[in-house]
Amino acid sequence: xxxxxxxxxxxxxxxxxxxxxxxxxxxxxxxxxxxxxxxxxxxxxxxxxxxxxxxxxxxxxxxxxxxxxxxxxxxxxxxxxxxxxxxxxxxxxxxxxxxxxxxxxxxxxxxxxxxxxxxxxxxxxxxxxxxxxxxxxxxxxxxxxxxxxxxxxxxxxxxxxxxxxxxxxxxxxxxxxxxxxxxxxxxxxxxxxxxxxxxxxxxxxxxxxx
Ligand code: ATP
Ligand code: MG
Numbered sequence: 454x455x456x457x458x459x460x461x462x463x464x465x466x467x468x469x470x471x472x473x474x475x476x477x478x479x480x481x482x483x484x485x486x487x488x489x490x491x492x493x494x495x496x497x498x499x500x501x502x503x504x505x506x507x508x509x510x511x512x513x514x515x516x517x518x519x520x521x522x523x524x525x526x527x528x529x530x531x532x533x534x535x536x537x538x539x540x541x542x543x544x545x546x547x548x549x550x551x552x553x554x555x556x557x558x559x560x561x562x563x564x565x566x567x568x569x570x571x572x573x574x575x576x577x578x579x580x581x582x583x584x585x586x587x588x589x590x591x592x593x594x595x596x597x598x599x600x601x602x603x604x605x606x607x608x609x610x611x612x613x614x615x616x617x618x619x620x621x622x623x624x625x626x627x628x629x630x631x632x633x634x635x636x637x638x639x640x641x642x643x644x645x646x647x648x649x650x651x652x653x654x655x656x657x658x659x660x661x662x663x
Contacts, residue, residue: 464494479626524650550583566591572601593618599627637661
């Protein structure tokens with residue numbers, strides 16, 4: 454969890470939101486590449502609680518998604534998990550603008566905040582609640598993702614807001630959580646698509662079987 458004492462530290466902070474159902478190599482690589490390129494002192498992974506764009510009944514329980522995120526990030530000293538959205542009151546939609554506002558309040562005005570997304574997510578930016586304001590509150594790092602072209606981004610947002618978004622080319626990882634869930638359902642291997650801890654957690658808890 455973000456602590457008030459952190460406000461005194463100087464530096465850049467990354468925030469990566471997602472459903473993480475489950476977390477996979479694409480998420481981890483995106484966060485690590487962003488950390489290195491932007492000299493981030495920490496990357497906070499923020500599993501969503503009740504996302505407005507996904508049906509809650511189709512999501513795994515937040516505790517499973519949280520624990521898998523913990524398992525996947527345990528060996529990276531720069532990665533931290535925030536329960537900020539998960540612990541928000543049940544059945545209240547969680548919006549990125551509210552999350553980033555809370556990070557800003559807790560970490561103080563000096564930190565440079567970078568919200569990390571994949572290409573698919575940034576292409577939807579103009580549907581996000583308060584996106585104008587959000588782009589004033591933090592910078593965005595949009596990482597490349599196979600199957601999504603960022604060339605359309607310019608048509609989607611103004612030049613001024615575009616200046617707050619940086620594109621980061623990462624080695625293409627054609628993996629999605631949807632694919633992993635489907636593979637598990639079809640009894641196919643998910644080895645190397647996520648970490649072995651997450652793979653074992655999924656099998657042990659019989660996630661995504663039905
Ligand atoms: P789902 O298939 O359930 O939508 P997902 O793989 O897209 O899952 P999310 O939790 O929706 O994962 O994504 C969280 C963030 O990570 C988003 O900003 C998304 O664009 C980014 N992301 C996910 N997978 C990749 C990938 N393979 N490469 C780059 N970015 C990714
Ligand atoms: Mg997604």
